[in-house]
């Protein structure tokens with residue numbers, strides 16, 4: 001798959017050389033606060049996960065979110081990852097996941113821009129009809145970013161997550177191809 005370009009970001013395939021950065025991100029408690037990770041994650045575990053991930057179909061491979069930065073020699077700085085998972089080709093639906101691991105780049109619109117780029121890729125190239133996600137109810141930043149990209153709340157797994165000694169609801173959000181096309185017409 002060629003790089004996907006947005007206004008301020010690009011998405012590229014992940015490489016083995018990205019693993020040390022991934023390990024740093026997923027061992028940062030602020031980053032993992034709203035992710036599934038519940039234990040420290042070693043480089044060895046990440047390498048095993050990476051190898052297994054690469055055995056899955058290419059459209060499910062993890063993509064690296066990069067921003068353009070004139071100060072850098074390479075001009076691009078990796079700030080996070082995203083991917084489609086659990087693709088169901090018969091029903092043309094996919095779940096999506098995202099992590100911006102560089103905290104300094106939160107709240108700058110990169111998460112919602114990444115989602116918009118992935119929606120464009122998912123609906124116009126991969127011909128999905130429905131893209132959905134799970135987000136913890138306490139992840140207000142995530143919920144807002146997904147709403148900005150066009151996702152709608154559709155329900156929840158009540159008390160679906162146990163963390164810090166208590167249960168939290170897990171929200172389900174989704175967007176259909178028709179809704180995405182309508183948004184494109186407006187914008």
Ligand SMILES: CC(C)(COP(=O)(O)OP(=O)(O)OC[C@H]1O[C@@H](n2cnc3c(N)ncnc32)[C@H](O)[C@@H]1OP(=O)(O)O)[C@@H](O)C(=O)NCCC(=O)NCCS
Pocket residue numbers: 030031032034035080098099100101105106107108109110111112113134135136139140141142143144145148
């Ligand atoms: C969640 C995440 C993908 C969002 O990406 P982002 O680039 O930070 O999000 P955006 O800047 O596009 O949008 C965030 C919005 O939430 C708002 N926001 C931030 N904290 C908020 C809070 N506590 N309550 C309400 N809104 C909040 C921001 O102001 C912004 O809205 P605005 O553009 O109208 O000002 C990213 O922060 C991240 O990866 N975090 C760590 C891992 C994670 O939570 N992954 C998602 C798991 S479902």
